[in-house]
Amino acid sequence: MRLPGAVGTEELHRWLRTARALVSLSEHEAFGMVPLEAATAGARVVLSDIAAHREIADKFLGSAAEVVPAPCVATVPAVTAALARALDRTDRVVVEVPDWSDVASATRTVYLDVLATRSDRGRSGHPFRQSLPSAHERSMQ
Secondary structure, X not given: OOOOOOOOHHHHHHHHHHXXXXXXXXXXXXXXXXXXXXHHOOOEEEEEOOHHHHHHHHHHHHHHXXXXXXXXXXXXXXXXXXXXHHHHOOOOOOOOOOOHHHHHHHHHHHHHHHHHHHHHHHHOOOHHHHHOOOHHXXXXX
16 A cells, blocks of 8 residues: 555546545545545545535445445444455446536526526515615616
8 A cells, every 4th residue: 555645636636547446534524526536537435424425425426435434443344344345346437426517507507596586586575675676777876
């Protein structure tokens, strides 16, 4: 096993392309970008059982991921067994994760939904909507 420490983006991507497995035993993550990148590059992933890891495992990783109980310090045998299972598998990992175009499209949809909801409330007499000037009214000021 080799632990190279901090590496640049290009070297990181080379490591991810050649890795058979990635282990992420974080106790807290906002989102699991590194495990997604590793799986997209073809590696299996072993993840600590935290909300962000469960979410990406359920939504994107499927059988490419194995979640082990947290805190991981107390579960060395579980991590070891999960990593051994990941390394024993020979089938190629294929996952589909959203790219920036997908993220932008989903964000646009959320904004359009919010605007439609606000517009509907404005027509029904919602006081917040009534207090906001329209674009036309703002241009006249």
